[in-house]
Each structure stands twice: as structure tokens, then as C-alpha cells.
Amino acid sequence: MKLTLISLLLLPILLLSSCRTPVGTVEREVPIGHGQTVQDKRVMYDRNVYLEVVQVIETEVSGGITRIQVQLRSTSTRQQQINYRFRWLDLDGMASGAPGAWRPQTVLGRETIFLTATAPSDKAKDFILDIQRSQR
Amino acid sequence: MIRFSKFQLFSASLLASLLVLAGCGRPAGYIDPEGPQTVVTLDSINIQDWANAADTLTTSLINSGVLQQAQHSPANMAISTIVNGTTEHIDTDWLTGRIRSSLNRSGLVRTSTTIGAGGRVQDPLARQMQEAERAATGETRPQIRDLDFTLSGKILEDQVRAGRVRQTTYLFQLALSDKSGFAIWEDEVRLTKQGTRPGVGW
Numbered sequence: 001m002k003l004t005l006i007s008l009l010l011l012p013i014l015l016l017s018s019c020r021t022p023v024g025t026v027e028r029e030v031p032i033g034h035g036q037t038v039q040d041k042r043v044m045y046d047r048n049v050y051l052e053v054v055q056v057i058e059t060e061v062s063g064g065i066t067r068i069q070v071q072l073r074s075t076s077t078r079q080q081q082i083n084y085r086f087r088w089l090d091l092d093g094m095a096s097g098a099p100g101a102w103r104p105q106t107v108l109g110r111e112t113i114f115l116t117a118t119a120p121s122d123k124a125k126d127f128i129l130d131i132q133r134s135q136r
Numbered sequence: 137m138i139r140f141s142k143f144q145l146f147s148a149s150l151l152a153s154l155l156v157l158a159g160c161g162r163p164a165g166y167i168d169p170e171g172p173q174t175v176v177t178l179d180s181i182n183i184q185d186w187a188n189a190a191d192t193l194t195t196s197l198i199n200s201g202v203l204q205q206a207q208h209s210p211a212n213m214a215i216s217t218i219v220n221g222t223t224e225h226i227d228t229d230w231l232t233g234r235i236r237s238s239l240n241r242s243g244l245v246r247t248s249t250t251i252g253a254g255g256r257v258q259d260p261l262a263r264q265m266q267e268a269e270r271a272a273t274g275e276t277r278p279q280i281r282d283l284d285f286t287l288s289g290k291i292l293e294d295q296v297r298a299g300r301v302r303q304t305t306y307l308f309q310l311a312l313s314d315k316s317g318f319a320i321w322e323d324e325v326r327l328t329k330q331g332t333r334p335g336v337g338w
Contacts, residue, residue: 062201063244083172097241101170101187118195120241134172 022077022109026045038068048133049075050073054112064122068098070129081134086117088124103132178304178331180224181291189308189325190234197312198324203244205320206284213239214248216286216313222293222306231308251280253288285320286313303330315319 038056054071061067072081082105088096097120106112115129140148167173174184197203203211215236218228239245249259250266257263266279289310296303305328312321 061199062204063242065198065242065244067199085170099170101184101191102168102172103188104172116195118198120238121243132172 005117021079023111025112049082049131050066050074050078050080051082051107051131059110062117066119066122066125066127068117068119068127068129071112072107072115073112074107074110079109080107080109082131083103083134084115084129086115087128087130088119089126090123091125093126102130176329176331178295178302178329181222181226181230181306183230185306185327186230187234189306189327190238191229192325193308193310193323194235194238194307197239197321198242198244200321202312203239203285204320205314208246208282208284210244210246211284212248212282213245213285213287213312214251214283215253216288217253218288219290221228221290224293226291228291231289231291232287235310245285248283251283257302284314286312300335301330301331303328305329 021119036058038058051072052075054073056068056070058069076113083102084105085100085102087099090096095116100117105113105115117127119125119127143168169183170187174182174183176184185210197316206212215232218232220226220228236247250257252258256318268274270279287310292307292309294305294307305326307324307326310322311319314320
């Protein structure tokens with residue numbers, strides 16, 4: 001009886017521990033690629049989104065169109081499901097084009113991901129990245 | 137007089153409440169068509185799938201830089217055939233319409249509304265206007281020679297099942313061809329959806 005109770009108590013712990021699948025990485029000690037870093041302002045309301053912003057860099061592609069890359073690192077050992085979208089602003093601070101579609105993203109434990117977006121036109125220069133925890 | 141125990145009364149009222157709630161629906165309202173609240177189904181391409189595929193392919197095309205290799209600036213492009221390789225009846229304009237408007241907004245591309253694969257014309261009135269203008273100016277050069285690029289593609293579907301788990305993958309393939317008939321840009325987007333069939337019902 002005692003053994004059964006202990007097994008029942010331990011079972012959820014064993015099951016939950018199997019959901020922890022952190023990702024290890026191997027990379028250059030000194031990266032070769034260096035993009036133009038963007039100073040960013042971060043506002044996170046959802047404590048259940050376990051992500052930290054590592055770096056934001058920008059570059060220009062065809063016709064002077066801005067491209068942004070946001071590097072995020074998971075601070076959890078568990079897999080997360082998030083949704084994200086990019087919104088763009090022009091030099092006057094006005095919204096440039098319709099907001100991008102929300103995209104789903106799976107983030108493995110301790111994984112580093114790169115969210116990239118290209119501006120809708122050469123007039124869009126500033127961006128806002130929205131992140132939320134997926135309800136699914 | 138029939139007497140019921142407290143447990144029987146509680147169970148009956150709980151069952152009645154559940155039946156009432158099951159019969160209630162949610163009033164209709166608007167949602168963001170590109171938001172996370174949209175319905176996700178395994179047996180069809182949903183609106184958010186079209187949006188994500190179109191946006192990803194458009195971004196890839198713009199980032200490649202090939203559009204600036206065109207003779208004209210902005211480049212002149214026409215939409216060629218987009219083959220439906222799925223089991224459902226779909227209108228590929230869900231994909232190409234969004235790509236066209238995104239490229240047009242970027243200022244890098246002008247898409248033709250009077251040239252299409254198989255003689256398909258998006259705007260018949262614009263075609264008439266164009267022909268009248270060409271007749272008035274005596275232009276005899278074939279109109280298709282003004283094009284820099286054509287966009288073609290294919291949409292494929294793969295469905296698999298393992299026990300109660302169902303998985304559907306949609307593959308969106310696009311290619312940009314230049315005047316020489318070679319693809320100078322190609323890319324594909326894969327969208328995979330997975331779900332489980334309920335133990336009871338369908």
C-alpha cells in the first residue's frame with residue numbers, strides 16, 4: 001500500500017521531467033558575422049513566456065528595405081509554444097502597412113531562436129515585435 | 137412520496153446544468169483573421185496558412201535581391217501557373233493575391249493584370265484599354281516582351297496517420313523565371329499541422 005502511494009506520487013514527477021528537453025549548442029568561440037546592433041526596449045507582461053532577448057540586429061536588403069533579426073534564448077528547460085508578429089512604423093512613427101500575420105513558433109528548452117522580418121517597403125524603418133504564449 | 141438522497145439531488149442538478157451548457161453556443165463575433173484565435177483544421181488550408189506561406193515566400197524573394205536584376209525598375213512580373221496538387225478544391229489567389237500586393241507595396245515589382253498563364257486575364261477592361269492604347273500608338277511589339285519575370289508554383293499535400301494522431305503537411309513551392317526561361321529564385325514553405333482524433337465520435 002505504501003509502495004503504491006509512493007509510486008503514484010512519483011509518477012507525475014517522472015512524467016514532467018521527461019518534458020524537459022533542453023537543447024545544447026556548439027558554435028564558434030568568436031563569431032565571424034557581426035550585424036548592426038539595434039538598441040531595444042523590452043516589455044514582457046506574460047511571466048509564462050520564458051524568453052530573453054539576446055540581440056537585435058538590422059540590415060538592408062534590395063532597394064533599401066530594412067530587415068530585422070531578433071535573437072531570443074529560452075530560459076526554461078521545457079518546450080514552449082509562442083506566437084509572434086512584427087509591426088512596422090515609418091520615419092514619422094506611423095504604422096506602415098498592415099501588421100504581419102501571427103506566426104506560431106516552437107521553442108525547445110534552452111534553445112536560441114532567430115525571429116526575422118523584412119519591412120513591407122523602404123519607408124518602414126522602425127519595428128515592434130509582439131510575442132505571446134500560445135493558447136494551443 | 138419518493139425521497140431522494142442529497143447525493144442523488146446533487147447529481148441530477150449537475151447533469152441538468154451540463155446538458156444546458158452543452159446546448160448553449162457562443163454568440164458570433166469578429167476575430168483577427170491573422171490572429172492566433174483562428175480555427176486550425178487538419179483537412180484544409182486555413183486562412184492563416186495562406187498568410188504565413190505568402191509572407192514567408194515574399195520575404196524570401198525580396199531578401200534574395202534578384203528583383204533588382206530586372207531590366208525595369210520596378211520589375212515587371214506576371215503570375216503564371218500555380219498548380220494545385222492537393223486533394224481539395226482551392227483558389228490559388230489566396231496565395232498569389234497576397235504575394236502580388238506585398239510585392240507591389242514594396243515598390244520592387246509591378247504585376248501585370250493583363251497577362252496571365254493560358255490567356256487568363258485578371259482585369260479584362262484593363263486589357264481592352266491596353267489594346268486600344270497600342271492600336272492608337274501603332275505599337276506592334278509583343279506585350280509579353282515587357283515582362284522581366286514570371287512567377288509559377290505548386291501546392292502539395294501530404295497526410296499521414298499513426299493511431300489516433302493525424303498529421304497534414306502542405307508544401308508551397310514557388311519559382312521566379314527570367315526571360316531566358318531559367319528560375320533565378322526558388323523557395324518552398326512547409327506547414328505541418330498535427331492533431332488527435334477524439335476517442336469517441338469523429
